[in-house]
Amino acid sequence: xxxxxxxxxxxxxxxxxxxxxxxxxxxxxxxxxxxxxxxxxxxxxxxxxxxxxxxxxxxxxxxxxxxxxxxxxxxxxxxxxxxxxxxxxxxxxxxxxxxxxxxxxxxxxxxxxxxx
Numbered sequence: 001x002x003x004x005x006x007x008x009x010x011x012x013x014x015x016x017x018x019x020x021x022x023x024x025x026x027x028x029x030x031x032x033x034x035x036x037x038x039x040x041x042x043x044x045x046x047x048x049x050x051x052x053x054x055x056x057x058x059x060x061x062x063x064x065x066x067x068x069x070x071x072x073x074x075x076x077x078x079x080x081x082x083x084x085x086x087x088x089x090x091x092x093x094x095x096x097x098x099x100x101x102x103x104x105x106x107x108x109x110x111x112x113x114x115x116x
Contacts (some may be wrong), residue, residue, distance in 0.1 A: 008086075016071065016075075016087075018070050018071035019072070022071060022091075025060060025064035025067070026093055030097065040104065058098075061070055061097065062098075065094045075088075
């Protein structure tokens, strides 16, 4: 374990590292989804969407959901209500983001089948 890892562990309660990592992935996914929604619905610049990275984004969503689930299990074992609710909230947000991303991908597939 490097000294940077030890410092990062000192700043968060025990079991929160997975939840914080999941929250960081959620923020990245939210920014990518916001960009894709803007390009799909408002500007209609479909070539700027993240079609080429769909597999990576979906895999990253699954990893983020798994990290959030493990973080919520750790929070359940600590019996801290604030950590438990924050971990479950992040888990639900990641799940909702996954299904929003999936529906946007199906809309984009449907659009590409009709127009190309």
